[in-house]
Amino acid sequence: MSRHDTSKLASLSPFELKDELIKLAGSVSNRLMLNAGRGNPNFLATVPRHGFLQLGHFAMIESERAFSYLPVGVGGFPRRAGIEERFDQFTRQHQGVPGVSFLTGAVSYVRDQLGLDGGDFLYEMCEGFMACNYPVPDRMLRLSEKIVKQYIRREMIGTHPFDGDFDLYAVEGGTAAMTYLFNSMRVNGLLKAGDTIALGMPIFTPYIEIPELKEYSLHEVNINADPAAGWQYPDKELDKLRDPKVKAFFLVNPSNPPSVRVSDASLEYLAGIVKERPDLIILTDDVYGTFADNFVSLFAMCPHNTILVYSYSKYFGATGWRLGVIATHKSNLFDAQIAALPDAEKKALNERYSSITTEPAKLPFIDRIVADSRTVALNHTAGLSTPQQVQMVLFSLFSLMDTADTYKDTVKRLIRSRKAALYRGMGAKADPVDENVVDYYTLLDVERESREVGPEFVKWLLASIQPHELLFRLAEEAGVVLLPGGGFGTQHPSGRVSLANLNEEDYVKIGRSVRKLRDEYLERYLAQGGKTSKADKAGKAGKAGNGKSGK
Template identity: 40%
Template sequence: MSEDQTIEQLSPFELSLYLEQKIKDSKGSELLNAGRGNPNWTAPTPRAAFFLLGQFAVQETLTDSKDLLAKQIKPQNQRLQRFKDFLQAHPSPAATFLHQIITEQQAILGMPVDDWLTAMCDAVIGDNYPAPVRCLAPVEQPLKNYLTKELFASQSLDFDVFPVEGGTAGICYLFDTLLNTKLLQSHDRIALFLPTFAPYLEIPKLPVFNFDVVEIRAHKIQRDNGVSYEYPTTELDKLRDPRVKAAFVVNPSNPTANAMNDQNIAYIQRIVQTDRSDLMLVTDDVYGTFVPKFKSLFAALPYNTVCLYSFSKYFGATGWRVGAIAVNQENVFDELMLKLPTALVQELQQRYEAISSEQELHFIDLLVADSRDIALNHAAGLSTVAQAMIALFSLYGVLDEGREYKKEVMNICHTREKLLFDTLGIKQPLPTWDTAYYCDIDLAKWIAGRYGQDFRQYVTDKWTPTQLLVKLAETEHVMLLKTSPFGSDTWSVRISLANLATQQYKQIGQRLIHLLDSMYTEWEKQQQK
């Protein structure tokens, strides 16, 4: 197989790694890798609060400052007052944030402040296994408050949460447990909302799943005030097929960075309520916090939906690997397990017998158990230290400074998007649903608009999207991600608006134009011969 053929078969992320390695030592302009989705900002206040809390927690374990062996965190009188004194002695935005937390009403913490502080000190020290294994007590209510405010449109819902090692672990756990519980079986029919994050298209093809995939495609809609991606009712009606057991959606989408609008959500709601009360929905809402008034499918259909969220993008915390799964306390997953044929129920009883005698098991409990292959369920649960960070991220998100942080994060993304789109001469997406975290640009359509249909035809006949991206990387040192494997149009590319300096997005547009200008000049010369 030739090198060109090998490159064509690479996944978007493999191609990105290949190009980065190929041009890393080449001379020329600075490499602008807009193929990566890792944000180049962080949230300093909750992180500083984490380390400040950790410093206090260590102090609480010491009898003497010279101790090499320290005691564990135990409930003690006057700890809250000592913490207040400690914060006063360490003035900073983090201290102000922590002081605000401990002076809030108990409702925001889910437990008395003294108990919450002791439990958080124990969590940040990390000297005990997570207990309860599903979610630590000082983390649960802050996490629920955050998800309710940011994703669930502040609706009052009764749901449970399971902190996990980021969104990637969460989706793996969900696929595995849906299979282990027999709610999905190999060759079952599922629906995928497209475009979507490429691994969601790859996982169902794995031999262990081998699902029959129905594609529900969003259409790009051009409106006077911008572009949006919407699902036609003819596409959504595919969910009425009773053979479709589950549907998976990334909302807002990756790579289009577009949230599902109210009309689409309402239509799906009607389908479930009238025809498909048994439909299982899984929504990945990692980018929801970048939309001003986001509403998750979980808020519209809590009984039928599992929600997956990661803190990685919004808080610049990809290295922390922290996320959560939310499941309504009354849900279709539990109901469907009760309705399984007797033979399958017996298989489940045999699989989970090691833990079934302990409690009445629900789908979320089985998620936790499966995450540690059941036998190690007693040692399951996300690291207590990581859960402490989740609690602080969550509390920051719902308190005053967090609201200002949200404005700054959204502003930086939209500023970068405007710079890029203005340079390329194209209209920005409809702001209501646009995260501006990524943008999905159809290069063929852009070429036609800028250089004419004849040149577009020449480029698409002579080049493949992969070849053009390779040429862009080699000659202009710009790396973009092809998105046809995400379910986008053949000539669409994803540009991350999160990981480069703001002014560099103008450079990306200029370098792309420079490449196409030079190709257009050569083409014109050929036309004149």
Template identity: 45%
Template sequence: MSLVAEAELETLSPFELSLYLERQIDPHQGLPLLNAGRGNPNWTAPTPREAFFLLGQFAVQETLRSTPQLTARQIQPSARRVTRFDAFLAGHAGPGATFLKTVREAPADQLGEPFAAWLTQACDAIIGDNYPAPVRCLPVAAQPLKAYLTAELFQDRQLAFDVFPTEGGTAGICYLFDTLMHTGLLDAGDRIALFLPTFAPYLELPKLPHYRFDVVKIRAHQVQEAGGRTSYWYADEELAKLRDPRVKAAFIVNPSNPTANAMAPATLKTLQKLVAGPRPDLMILSDDVYGTFVPQFLSVFAALPHNTALLYSFSKYFGATGWRVGALAVAKDNIFDELIARLPSNVKTRVDARYASVTTDPDRLGFIDRLVADSRDIALNHAAGLSGPQQVMSALFALYGLATEGRAYKREVINICRTREKQLLAVMGMAEPLPALDTAYYCDIDLLKWITARYGPAFAKYLQKHWTVTQLLVALAKQQHVMLLKTSDFGSTPWAVRVSLANLATSQYEEIGTRLIALMDGIRSAWQKEALA
């Protein structure tokens, strides 16, 4: 994008504005660029990755056992495979091998089957020489994913549910919306609720021509707890909007992006009462990608499994955005199947016809298997499913999260985010969030509120009259080489900006606060000189 007029910058989405500004900054002149607008983490989990590549090496060796030539061979059943695997690990000492030894001893409730069977399936899947079968989820990944979600998102509540590994969280949300439409559970123009603030694209999706949803916005507001800590709460009058029977579905990002705040236990209880009372038919879609950054997180799915479809991704927690690995979860007993069974006869006839090539008995085709079929436009259902290597990586991430080292990794990642948050907020003189609900992955800062507290209401009033958030972000980028993301398009307050705490060096977050203060000091000095002139 070439240089554009200032007025045109106001119309750009937060992400497009960020990309535009990044191209305008010469990184070789002036201060080093600090781009805190991106949410891609700057950490990775090396141990499960090392384990993945070791397992891949072992699997390749297994394909060559019957012939030394580089011919096409497949993984065959073998009674001595585990023995060879043990010898292989002994010759490749390191964290990856140590972790695979942990997998070797993992209990059945994590692997779902004896290790020998799991290893053979893992070798076949990581080679990637067969179509995924079953198409929804390979056995090598099914139980590890369930055990991981149960431990990390459900506080060990034992729920009966199925999983569908997807190409990251973005694919999962697309699949969900499409299948809700294909099954007649939602129609174009239907009323849905969005819990705000939320990830900006989730506000844009409902506007697409094939959806045109009537969106009810349920807004959280920031509150200050005892001791000055902050958090975000949904007032009763906001949640009461869900009593409207015309609201067919509610979409929640929990913990939220950009507020980085998990839903409070009191809100979960209110939702439970709502579903137990006037809204037993409410469909809930919950994106829990940031849940693993909260030490004692409880998903909406765990509180309301019958009514909720869960979306999770390994991308942020394991620094795996490039892997594109996530999963959908739906309870075995769920509202989606119930509502499909209760569709009006004319709608049900149309829906049954859509899935006729998949099954001769559509009534027995569950919602989650409709998601799988729709992900490949029905006709290609036989070739559906996440790739075998991706499912193995998902399984290893999940098993690592359950291991002792994985729990230490969790403490380390949480500490990284919270240290960065403390440094930024200390420089800016702002209160820290309530730790029990805070992911510290992002910081959503109301600039006007901060400016009023730091510089006084007169200067804040001047800024409101003569500046916009976009203009401030442009000035911050050009003068101070700091990039932040405006979040009014996320449903935040008009003067809010998001600081990603995930993608820069820890030492640089104090510098972000310092440069932001330097910009505002400069603007205030100019304002004061103008007033004296």
């Protein structure tokens, strides 16, 4: 048994608990720690990064053309006149250098497919790379928004019919998007203390924790996905959204940690509820959508009611870049609800934003988010740093130009082969192929993974272990770090395994460690007189043999 009383740690966020597990896992010298606790991928997109570096090389040459009469070390702004011709000369001189052909293709795509001016694009990219000007417009650079919008259309909307247009706000990753949105919804009266919101469970932990903070004081209703139904939301759970006291529905799609996208049937059912409840606010966090097959966001289904959050962090291996966007339809529920607030509240909001516009009542909600992110008074210096926006644009163009989905298919195969390796190490069969399963994470549920032995063993095990005991034993005895599924709102003791951040053989080792620990508890159960079916005993004997041969 673990020497640690884990009951005292039950209140910690899983991301804080992870630090305790890492300490234990690293406490044995000369032992490799296998940290599958965090979703930081160990793969990344190289082509758009090469493009960023070569764009920087060109931008530096452009800068140094100005003030050339001064001593070395002083440059100026790029010049728009003739920039396309100078870029063509640059690419001819640097043929074969990684990133150059990508940039050539990017300029062609922007000009020939998106119908934008190639020279204007190059100028915006060069000025953005040099970071020699404030972000203008502050919500997002002009052409950058148009390009990223095409990426969002492709990945989040696809071929689904979409009426009208939408706006983007470039932010410092999904983390900033969440922070800004909760704050602006509170400030603008969309959510008030005491209001009830619904959470699609399980869910990324901060969506559980932020509403409980004193400054928000929101009541939470859980919309529980059913693990027995492939982690889909049963209709009876979604029907909770019909209650008019539920002001908003927040979900992560595909889910975290089960990594399952909402099925087409459930999306249609949700859209039907929204038709009956046009006052329902929806926030969908779709960071893992780019790993799904044929993904359609709830933003595509219910655009007027939905706020979309998307981050580039996972798909492009760019967690350190802090790149994300907030999207709202140009005609949306949020602006309508603000316009319908009581006169006293509208007057207070008009005063709040009067320093940045002469018509504060007409300020769209998405622009209020920008202002609130800088406490309004600093709105003139708001906006994501321009080099970050440039890299976001290059990531977007890389995906848009990859019409064969070569990069997407490669990273999807990578994480799915890791899941197979994990279950191979456990001596168990992976789940049947499900088009809705993304596999960025997988959830090892104590009840589910022990079901093969028999229900009595499951009942005994759940009654015998302390909160997080299995996770602490894995960390201390095997150097394996997983996150507790309970911190994400799962209903049984479980561990979240990230399939993105270790190599395939590491997942085999994690699987063996999990199996060894499970079998140890099984031996204790049998020693106390516990029983399993004959078939289960035979299966255990065979699988135990497989586990031993792999040590």
